[in-house]
Amino acid sequence: GGVGGTSAFMFAPAHLLDVFHTLCLIVPLAPLVPLLLWLSPRAPRREAVAFGALALPPLALLLVVNPQHGLARDWDVFAFAGSALAAVAAWRMTHVLSGVPRARWLALPLACVAAVPALQWAALQSDSNRMWARAEAVMLGPPLRSASERADGLGTIGMMRYGRGQYEPALRLFQRSAEAAPNPRTFVEWGMAETMLGRPAEAMAQYLHAASLNPDLPNAWRGVAAAASALGDRMRMEEAVRHLERLEPDGPTLRDARAWLAANPAPRR
Numbered sequence: 001g002g003v004g005g006t007s008a009f010m011f012a013p014a015h016l017l018d019v020f021h022t023l024c025l026i027v028p029l030a031p032l033v034p035l036l037l038w039l040s041p042r043a044p045r046r047e048a049v050a051f052g053a054l055a056l057p058p059l060a061l062l063l064v065v066n067p068q069h070g071l072a073r074d075w076d077v078f079a080f081a082g083s084a085l086a087a088v089a090a091w092r093m094t095h096v097l098s099g100v101p102r103a104r105w106l107a108l109p110l111a112c113v114a115a116v117p118a119l120q121w122a123a124l125q126s127d128s129n130r131m132w133a134r135a136e137a138v139m140l141g142p143p144l145r146s147a148s149e150r151a152d153g154l155g156t157i158g159m160m161r162y163g164r165g166q167y168e169p170a171l172r173l174f175q176r177s178a179e180a181a182p183n184p185r186t187f188v189e190w191g192m193a194e195t196m197l198g199r200p201a202e203a204m205a206q207y208l209h210a211a212s213l214n215p216d217l218p219n220a221w222r223g224v225a226a227a228a229s230a231l232g233d234r235m236r237m238e239e240a241v242r243h244l245e246r247l248e249p250d251g252p253t254l255r256d257a258r259a260w261l262a263a264n265p266a267p268r269r
Contacts, residue, residue, distance in 0.1 A: 069153065158177060171193035195226065
């Protein structure tokens, strides 16, 4: 079962496409490497063995290993594979061009082929709007990614934007993450964005939904307490206190919630 599952993953079209895209990202000359290996002159055996030992293990890992958050997000895990493949490309280019003196002028264009995409990538990272749009597009596809990978990736991008005070885009990303694969944590994050946008009633709805999916999630009940304080909702505050007494008996949110209840006694009947 394990071997069959690994084999199916390795040769899945979407994974192979991700591997190719990753190699092209970190080594723009990657598509030319097979041609460089085929062209004359043949490399000395000892050099070929050395470069094979350098490049083949990390390239095999790129094919076999699925990073925790997916290759689209954790492509930097395989930076060493890119460095090794780039070394192979440079080695073979030196041999090939040295064998054809009249073609040595190709060295400069090939260097530009390697450098320009890297500079474009750096420029993309310095343009925040395009960077965010590109990251979101990678998660949404095509190619279509699994629901769990989409949810995890979109949620992570949402938290990054939330941390930068970009609450409207963060909210939209949390919503898309929840659509892909409902997760209690995502609904808590959705509630956090609603809170920062000044909508405690909407935040309360998301915190309660998260708590209904996982009653043992402390963050959900902390959110309920925060929203209850903003809304003046004693009933929800009491509910949050009961659950926080069970989950975080010494937590600061519980102390604050009890203080709020003491300052806002129930009306006499």
